[in-house]
Amino acid sequence: MTDATARPRRRRTPEDWADAALGLIAEGGLAAVTVDALAARVGTTKGSLYHHFAGREALLDAALARWEDRTTTAVLRDVRDAAFDPAAMLRLLIVRVVATAEQDPVGLALLASAHHPAVAPVLERVTDTRLAAVTGLFTELGFAPDEARSRALLAYSAFLGHGQLAHSTPGVLPHAKEDRRAYLDQVVRLLSAR
Template identity: 65%
Template structure:
């Protein structure tokens, strides 16, 4: 008797599960991270989940770490690696980069909606502090005092969060054409760096 052809399944990794959890968070919030529906989405069993994770909290930690890496750690690395460029170029690149990420990242707004959850709160605190510290360093590199750099960094981060909210709730109010978008980002940069 012949065995029907079956697609060879690759072994799922913790990252596969974390990515599925992030997709669930984006679609349905933190409550959507449940083992059985994720296993169904991944075409596997709960046993695969328990091979990699002790429980849902461990999966949530892995998903949050993956989101943090993609939206913060990688960006900080990219910006700080621009050693040959001055702080103004790095700030411009940072603003351009994070605006694009904010517009495409449905996970961030979903996490902000769950900011009271202890695991999410810890991740948001780490991410926010890391991001603000980078912005402070860039403003200090532009010659602003530590206090002024911190105030400007908070303003820049607040503007980023507002932009992210607009991008997800009412995207039509943001400039869509490339030249309008450049002018908008130039205005943001000028406002943040004005003496």
């Protein structure tokens, strides 16, 4: 193949680098995100990283923002756009976050690095946003503010536990479609029971 017929290499975008960082976090935690590992993952030189970011910390910030958007902002937006009734929104949110927990090894890895200066504020913001959204749904369902907050905290704790189980011992969770539906219906019933 000559230079004239060679396919031009696609320029790497900041999103490519952020996704590579998230992949490395999922596989080996925050410590796995090195400039060399990132360049190898993206398939280009380290200089490309510095073309888009001031350094590793700036890239981490971009990757964490991307994770936050995918696992929190977009999920909440999709739920609000898909349902108007608070009970339907709660059920849809539970279904979506359970699926997210099962497919998101990044969240678990970030919890292991919760005290890192780049991670701590993101986890705090994500947790606050998620709890506020679920508290709002329970309030719309007619629960008093303190009770709505308690139920939201219970729901969020269950979400975190579900994520742990999905990655550590997935065999304990229901997998058949009917069993899964019954399980999620029970979760909604228990959380919203008066």
